[in-house]
Amino acid sequence: MIDFVQNTVDGIMFGSSYALLAIGFTIVFGVLRRINLAFGASIMLGAYAGTWLHVHYQVNVLVVALTTLVCTVLAGIYVERLCFRAIRRDAALASMVSSFVIWMQLEEAAVHLLPERTYAFPSFFVAGSFELGPFLFRGEQTTMLVLAALMVGALHLLLRHTRFGLALRAVSESPRAAAYMGIDTAWVMLCAFALVSLVGGVAGFAILATDEQITPFFGLWATFKGLIAMMLGGMGSLPGAVLGGLLLGVIEAHAQWYLGNEYKDLSAYLLLFAMLVLRPGGILGQRIHGREALAFRRV
Amino acid sequence: MLTLQGLEKRFGALAALSGIDLEVPAGEILGIIGPNGSGKTTLLNAVTGVYPPSAGRIAFGGADITGWKGHRIARLGLARTFQNIRLFPTMTVFQNVWAAQHARTPGGLLGLLRSRPRPGGGDTRRVEAALEQVGLLASREVLARHLPLPARRRLEIARALVVDARLVLLDEPAGGMTPAETADMARVIREVVAPGRTCVVIEHKMALITGVCTRLCVLDFGRKIAEGHPDEVLDRAEVREVYLGGVDASDA
Numbered sequence: 001m002i003d004f005v006q007n008t009v010d011g012i013m014f015g016s017s018y019a020l021l022a023i024g025f026t027i028v029f030g031v032l033r034r035i036n037l038a039f040g041a042s043i044m045l046g047a048y049a050g051t052w053l054h055v056h057y058q059v060n061v062l063v064v065a066l067t068t069l070v071c072t073v074l075a076g077i078y079v080e081r082l083c084f085r086a087i088r089r090d091a092a093l094a095s096m097v098s099s100f101v102i103w104m105q106l107e108e109a110a111v112h113l114l115p116e117r118t119y120a121f122p123s124f125f126v127a128g129s130f131e132l133g134p135f136l137f138r139g140e141q142t143t144m145l146v147l148a149a150l151m152v153g154a155l156h157l158l159l160r161h162t163r164f165g166l167a168l169r170a171v172s173e174s175p176r177a178a179a180y181m182g183i184d185t186a187w188v189m190l191c192a193f194a195l196v197s198l199v200g201g202v203a204g205f206a207i208l209a210t211d212e213q214i215t216p217f218f219g220l221w222a223t224f225k226g227l228i229a230m231m232l233g234g235m236g237s238l239p240g241a242v243l244g245g246l247l248l249g250v251i252e253a254h255a256q257w258y259l260g261n262e263y264k265d266l267s268a269y270l271l272l273f274a275m276l277v278l279r280p281g282g283i284l285g286q287r288i289h290g291r292e293a294l295a296f297r298r299v
Numbered sequence: 300m301l302t303l304q305g306l307e308k309r310f311g312a313l314a315a316l317s318g319i320d321l322e323v324p325a326g327e328i329l330g331i332i333g334p335n336g337s338g339k340t341t342l343l344n345a346v347t348g349v350y351p352p353s354a355g356r357i358a359f360g361g362a363d364i365t366g367w368k369g370h371r372i373a374r375l376g377l378a379r380t381f382q383n384i385r386l387f388p389t390m391t392v393f394q395n396v397w398a399a400q401h402a403r404t405p406g407g408l409l410g411l412l413r414s415r416p417r418p419g420g421g422d423t424r425r426v427e428a429a430l431e432q433v434g435l436l437a438s439r440e441v442l443a444r445h446l447p448l449p450a451r452r453r454l455e456i457a458r459a460l461v462v463d464a465r466l467v468l469l470d471e472p473a474g475g476m477t478p479a480e481t482a483d484m485a486r487v488i489r490e491v492v493a494p495g496r497t498c499v500v501i502e503h504k505m506a507l508i509t510g511v512c513t514r515l516c517v518l519d520f521g522r523k524i525a526e527g528h529p530d531e532v533l534d535r536a537e538v539r540e541v542y543l544g545g546v547d548a549s550d551a
Contacts, residue, residue, distance in 0.1 A: 180370075
């Protein structure tokens, strides 16, 4: 029983970073109806830039964090300019394929920066590990959870209570009409990509600071985890992304404990498969009846 | 208020508009009629910045807006409605008009981070006033996609009212409506939209055109073939031939 609770706690903590990754996918999907496959790769490039400074100049972990965030945002803006610039909803396939191509490009750039297989990433925690009764709370993971909670809270305020949130929603519902309300749709989209990249950068940094290493597979890994968490929770739904991320973390933690390390990823894929068969819209997504059900699910 | 000089729009080999000169003085309700494919909606799209014209100039309120993006033109005080209505479907009636308040705030990053209009504030009263004027105040919490067609068109008009537009372009405001609904729309245009504003109305329904317009312009194959007082224009032989096909105007 103690193991079960401990695993659940660990799962929720690590799942909080999956939630941030899922938010990155779900906001872009909610507004553009498209999946940005280059998301994980742009986080990876940002983190590689931070690692490069760390490896060559032994900079402080906070400088690594700042570099990671800034470079992830720049990479996100680059992806938006190249793949998603024009709001042409009928070109969904073209932009998805091009985002896949950009993924390869960003990964290539990162590997050119640091060509070896593995690099150490500085660890980061605000408070040290502590015990609460029989349970252990690792410092890195509590820091991750706090960072994620702060990000989700800030996002909620931004989307629900500012003109940016209103503009984003208007653009997602009808870009043409939004333009005639005086909303600069291209600018709003750019801001949205910068925003989700910032969220992704925080998630990437928190994960890497917990793992204390970075490999060229991080982009692929982040894209997979984020996509699975989004699909579990319900595409285009912000609470769904949070729920999906936490659920994925908990399932993985239990699978790792009870079945072994090699079943960790497999259990996540099986769960996604079961979800797609039983409830294709995700937990908080609507049951799909035709195209409309999905199309009306908004951020 | 609005001046078009030699306006031209080509799509490949097709000249959708050619050599349109048009002057819309302040306070006028100009009707634009013409058969399907004569360039009416293309004209509206070119003026509102959906695409830049191939040639010619567009001036609005003294500013040359040729080639401007739609949101910049909107901020100058130009609003439009759409033939195929473009509301925000999963927002309520109130939120649809509320979102239109966006046009009245400065742009840039700081403008975006400003707080939304607060319930109960001056912005809310403006929204309610606009809804009241088009008779939608009672349905303020209804989702836009659940509204019947005439109410959707009135909601588009309420959005134009709330942004303080000086010029309102209406693209087939009575499209798909019954005669009674058309008469009601004519009343809304005359009594709510027109006072203090300049209007351009594209329409097929003669009942609406003759009921509201102070001047009429007829397009055919992207050219202006007639312009003048509605009764006089509709009496001209070439207009009757091209547009009405010999049918009496009052029947159409």
